[in-house]
Each structure stands twice: as structure tokens, then as C-alpha cells.
Amino acid sequence: MLSPPHxxxxxxxxxxxxxxxxxxxxxxxxxxxxxSDSVQPMPRLRQELFRMMALAADKLRNLGARVDSxxxxxxxxxxxxxxxxxxxxxxxxxxxxxxxxxxxxGHLDVQPAQKEDGWLTDPYTLTEVDGKLYGRGxxxxxxxxxxxxxxxxxxxxxxxxxxxxxxxxxxxxxxxxSVALEELVKREKDNFFSGVDYIVISDxxxxxxxxxxxxxxxxxxxxxxxxxxxxxxxxxxxxxxxILNEPMADxxxxxxxxxxxxxxxxxxxxxxxxxxxxxxxxxxxxxxxxDLEEYQKSSRVxxxxxxxxxxxxxxxxxxxxxxxHGIEGAFDEPGxxxxxxxxxxxxxxxxxxxxxxPSVVETQVTQHLEAVFSKRNSFNxxxxxxxxxxxxxxxxxxxxxxxxxxxAIQTVFGVDPDMIQDGSTIPIAKIFQDITQKxxxxxxxxxxxxxxxxxxxxxxxxxxxxxxxxxxxxxxxxFLL
Numbered sequence: 001m002l003s004p005p006h007x008x009x010x011x012x013x014x015x016x017x018x019x020x021x022x023x024x025x026x027x028x029x030x031x032x033x034x035x036s037d038s039v040q041p042m043p044r045l046r047q048e049l050f051r052m053m054a055l056a057a058d059k060l061r062n063l064g065a066r067v068d069s070x071x072x073x074x075x076x077x078x079x080x081x082x083x084x085x086x087x088x089x090x091x092x093x094x095x096x097x098x099x100x101x102x103x104x105x106g107h108l109d110v111q112p113a114q115k116e117d118g119w120l121t122d123p124y125t126l127t128e129v130d131g132k133l134y135g136r137g138x139x140x141x142x143x144x145x146x147x148x149x150x151x152x153x154x155x156x157x158x159x160x161x162x163x164x165x166x167x168x169x170x171x172x173x174x175x176x177x178s179v180a181l182e183e184l185v186k187r188e189k190d191n192f193f194s195g196v197d198y199i200v201i202s203d204x205x206x207x208x209x210x211x212x213x214x215x216x217x218x219x220x221x222x223x224x225x226x227x228x229x230x231x232x233x234x235x236x237x238x239x240x241x242x243i244l245n246e247p248m249a250d251x252x253x254x255x256x257x258x259x260x261x262x263x264x265x266x267x268x269x270x271x272x273x274x275x276x277x278x279x280x281x282x283x284x285x286x287x288x289x290x291d292l293e294e295y296q297k298s299s300r301v302x303x304x305x306x307x308x309x310x311x312x313x314x315x316x317x318x319x320x321x322x323x324x325h326g327i328e329g330a331f332d333e334p335g336x337x338x339x340x341x342x343x344x345x346x347x348x349x350x351x352x353x354x355x356x357x358p359s360v361v362e363t364q365v366t367q368h369l370e371a372v373f374s375k376r377n378s379f380n381x382x383x384x385x386x387x388x389x390x391x392x393x394x395x396x397x398x399x400x401x402x403x404x405x406x407x408a409i410q411t412v413f414g415v416d417p418d419m420i421q422d423g424s425t426i427p428i429a430k431i432f433q434d435i436t437q438k439x440x441x442x443x444x445x446x447x448x449x450x451x452x453x454x455x456x457x458x459x460x461x462x463x464x465x466x467x468x469x470x471x472x473x474x475x476x477x478x479f480l481l
Contacts, residue, residue: 009160010411016154024150025133025461029126031055031108031142032135038086038109038176041077049086049172052108056145056170057089063153065091065168072180086172088184090192093152094165100197101165103438105428106145107174107203110137111453118455132458139459140452144202144445145170167196174203178428185435193436198401201429205446207420211289212409214402215442216395217317217421218429220352222361223388226254226369227345229381235340244340245378248330251344254382257372258348259322263305263315265350267368270320270361275354277318285313288418298449317421320356324348349388351423358389393430393440401441 017024036052037045057067072085086109094101113123113136121127126135137143148168155162169192173179185193206213228247235244259265290309306312315321328345331337350361366384373382395402397419409417426442433440451457 012158013154013160016158017150020154021461024146025126025128027059027150028133028138028143028146029135031146032126032137033124035124036109036137036172037112038173039112041075041079041081041083043083046083046086049109050084053086053089053170053172056108056149057091059149060089060091060093060168063093063149063156065093067091070184072184075179085179088172088181089168089170090188091168091170092165092192093167094162095195096165099163099165101167101195103167103169103193103196103199104145104148105169105171105199105201105203105432106148107141107171107178108137108145109172109175110140110142111175113455113457120456123455123457128461131461133461134456134458136457138457139205139446139450140457141174141203143459147445148202165195167192174428181428182431182435185431189435193438196436196438199432199436199438199440200401201426201432201440201442202445203428204422204424204426204442204444205448205450205452206444207418207448208289209447209449211415211418212413213418213420213444214397214405214409215420215422215444216397216402217354218393218426218442219317219320219421219423220356220358220390220392220430221349221388221425222352222358222365222386222390223347223349224365225345225347225385225387226251227343227381227383227385228254228378229343229383230379231342234342237338237340240340245376245380246340247344247380248327248341250373250376250378250380250382251327251346253376254369254372255324255346255348257368258324263321265320265322267322267364269364270350273356273360274318274320277314281318282310282314284419285310288313288420316423318353320353321351321423322348323351351425352390352392354392354394356392358386358391362386362389390425390427391430393426393433395429395441396439399439399441401439405441405443 031052034052034055035045035048038049053069057069061067068090069087070090071087074082075085076082113119115122121134123136126133126138128134133143152162152166171178171181173181204215228250230244230247257266265271288309290313292309292312296304304312306315325347328347329341329343331339331341350365352358352361365386369382369384406417409415422442429440429442432438446452446459450459
């Protein structure tokens with residue numbers, strides 16, 4: 001990357017941002033007011049999604065960007081209805097061959113939200129309380145998208161030349177699985193992405209409430225279902241209890257065979273592929289700013305499985321984990337219904353770490369469950385299916401892009417960022433890296449307590465660290481540019 005603007009220019013850019021904070025917040029308020037929920041398949045919400053994408057496209061056009069809203073056709077839903085898929089926005093600002101090109105990815109759709117769910121304010125009315133901006137999409141992901149757009153608009157307003165060419169790829173279906181995004185990236189590999197040098201994603205959070213971070217890895221995910229079936233109809237426990245193999249008992253035994261009380265996965269061979277944890281990684285974990293007691297308190301749990309920061313982070317980021325999510329077909333309503341389910345479906349997933357692969361994990365899990373089921377001598381039928389297989393992602397933290405980001409954070413916040421990983425799965429990072437073969441970086445712009453996907457989602461109006469003079473998150477983006 002080229003060197004950032006000199007200190008005098010930076011000071012002008014930062015001053016402009018400080019003077020125009022209220023305008024930036026007002027734009028975020030307008031964006032949050034749009035109920036761009038992609039999860040619930042409703043025509044009204046799809047209209048809102050289209051409205052959101054059009055608003056963002058107009059915003060970029062007003063900056064002088066060349067904008068293409070790519071039509072993605074329609075989406076066939078399981079219930080038979082067909083809903084239009086919101087377009088993906090491809091935008092370009094500048095094409096100077098002497099400058100590197102940075103492409104920013106973001107999404108403008110949100111998770112469902114209702115005040116009755118436990119929100120203290122209307123989720124679609126951005127509300128400021130003690131310097132925190134509450135609203136659905138504030139941190140995931142409308143706020144960060146606007147941070148990048150506002151950074152570019154600041155250069156434009158001050159008639160300053162952008163030090164890099166900037167591209168945007170914005171979608172409206174991330175929360176629903178990024179429908180058609182991977183196909184578009186493949187199609188645009190030699191077109192839109194041909195001149196791109198670096199790709200930046202700002203769609204996750206810091207590990208701290210105050211200290212910035214850069215994310216250099218995420219875990220993968222294999223999602224499984226295991227079905228146990230006797231027949232399609234349920235049974236009366238008084239009529240059939242004691243004379244047949246009950247599907248629920250089989251399923252509970254299967255699920256119980258997957259992981260022990262210490263979190264250790266019991267599937268044979270599951271840890272064999274795992275990449276060794278290096279001394280460099282261990283040192284990195286030691287230097288990360290994490291108050292374990294505060295983290296436990298904010299998580300509202302009695303106790304974690306591990307007593308040290310290093311153990312907790314290692315098991316959250318660098319060891320696979322297995323979680324049991326639920327049982328379909330079981331009686332879960334209030335009351336005392338004496339039913340024996342005729343068919344039940346258990347759901348669980350395994351988070352993958354380098355160098356684990358979904359195909360190997362699928363084989364290991366299937367063989368393990370088949371062996372456990374065989375020993376039960378049940379007359380029921382069992383079927384295992386891996387419905388999702390996503391690989392882990394890792395980045396080169398010594399690459400040009402990460403070094404530029406560290407320099408930006410040091411300048412704006414006065415500290416060296418934590419180099420963190422994410423225990424969850426963010427497929428788009430791996431998709432971009434594998435298809436485009438470009439450098440991909442995750443630059444989180446939200447604090448750990450922002451509550452993405454949760455009630456009372458927020459983003460801090462003024463992201464500062466201790467006594468360092470605070471600027472809106474736009475400042476980090478400006479320095480990175």
C-alpha cells in the first residue's frame with residue numbers, strides 16, 4: 001500500500017469527521033429505520049431490502065462512484081413461494097494504475113428484531129444513550145459500511161485525492177446465507193476483482209470493550225443432523241411404552257456419545273488433523289487484553305471450563321468444539337403430554353480449526369454414530385447427514401495489509417491492536433481468499449459488548465481507548481486508506 005496522507009492532511013480529515021459526527025449519525029439513523037430483515041421470507045421485508053440497497057447505491061453514486069446493482073433474480077422458498085433476491089452492489093471509485101486497489105465488503109441486511117423480544121428501545125429507531133447508538137444493524141453491519149463510505153466522503157468533501165482506488169461489494173442476504181454471492185464472486189473474478197490488491201471485511205467485533213483488534217483467523221463449521229425413526233406417527237406411552245425401541249432414547253444416547261462434560265469431543269480421530277499450536281501463537285495469546293473475570297461477568301455465566309486467559313482463548317480459537325443445538329420432533333410445549341415421538345432429528349455442529357477438513361470430519365462423525373447405534377441393537381432406523389461444511393480461514397498477519405491496519409490503529413487509538421481470532425465461522429473471508437487469491441483482512445469496528453444478533457444491539461459513537469482523544473471509527477478507516 002502507498003503511504004498514508006501526511007500528518008497535516010490527516011489532521012484536516014480527522015477535524016472534518018469530528019465536526020460532522022451528527023450528520024454521520026443521522027445517516028445511520030435513516031439506514032437503521034429500514035427493516036432490511038433477510039431472515040424472514042416475507043414480501044414486505046424483501047421490499048425493505050430493495051429499498052436499503054437502492055439507498056446505499058445512491059449514496060455511492062453521489063460520491064462519484066460507478067455503481068452496478070447486479071440483478072440476482074428470485075429465490076425459491078421451501079413453502080413454494082418465490083421471492084425476489086435483492087441485488088448485490090458493485091461500486092468503484094478511481095482506477096489509477098499507479099495506486100493499489102482496496103475492496104471493502106459489507107452487508108446491509110439484518111437479523112429480525114421486535115421490541116417485545118426484550119429491546120429497551122425501538123430496534124428500528126436509532127437511539128443514543130450515554131454515547132451508545134442502539135438499533136438493529138448499528139454494528140452488524142450498517143454502521144461499519146457507513147464508516148467506509150463516510151471515510152471516502154471526507155476525502156471528497158475536502159477535495160483530497162484518495163491514496164488508493166476503492167471498490168465496494170455490498171450484499172443484502174448475508175444473514176440468510178449470502179444467497180448467490182459465491183457465484184457472483186466467481187463470475188467477477190477476472191472483471192471486478194481483477195485489479196483488486198486487498199480485500200477488507202468489517203463484520204465482526206473486538207475482544208474488548210475498549211481496545212481495538214484485528215482478526216486473523218476464524219473457525220470452520222460442520223453442521224450435522226442425525227435422524228432416528230420408528231414410524232412417522234407418534235405413540236401413546238401407555239399403549240407402547242416398554243415394548244419398542246423409543247427413537248428419543250436412541251437419539252439421546254447418540255448425542256450423549258459426542259462430547260464429555262469437559263468439552264472434549266469423543267469422536268475418534270477428530271483431533272488428528274488439528275494444526276499444532278505454535279510458540280508464536282502462545283505468546284500472542286499472552287499479550288491479548290482480556291480480563292477473564294470481567295469477560296465471565298459480562299457473559300453472565302457462573303464459570304467457564306478454563307481458569308486462565310490463555311487456556312480459554314486457545315480452546316475458543318484453536319481447538320475444535322462440538323455443540324448440540326436441539327431436537328426436532330420432540331414434545332417441547334408446556335404441559336404433560338405422554339407421547340413417544342415416532343421420529344426425532346438431533347442437530348449439532350463441530351467448529352473446525354486449521355488443518356481440519358469437512359470431508360474427513362463427516363466420515364469420522366458418521367462412522368462414530370453408526371458404531372454407537374449398532375451397539376444399541378435398536379430396531380429403529382438411523383440416518384446421519386452433514387448439511388453444512390465450511391473450512392476455517394487464516395490470514396498472514398505479516399502481510400502489507402495487516403501492517404497498514406496496525407499502523408492505522410496505533411495512530412488513531414494510541415495502542416497496538418490485539419491480534420485475535422474468531423471462534424465463529426465467517427464464510428465470506430474464505431470465499432474471497434480462495435476464489436480471488438487476494439489478500440483478505442478482517443478489520444472489526446465494533447466492541448465486544450455491541451450485541452450483534454441480540455437485543456439492544458449498539459455501536460459506540462466515540463470509540464476511544466483510555467485517555468486517547470477519540471474519533472469515530474471512520475478515522476481508522478481513513479488512515480488505512
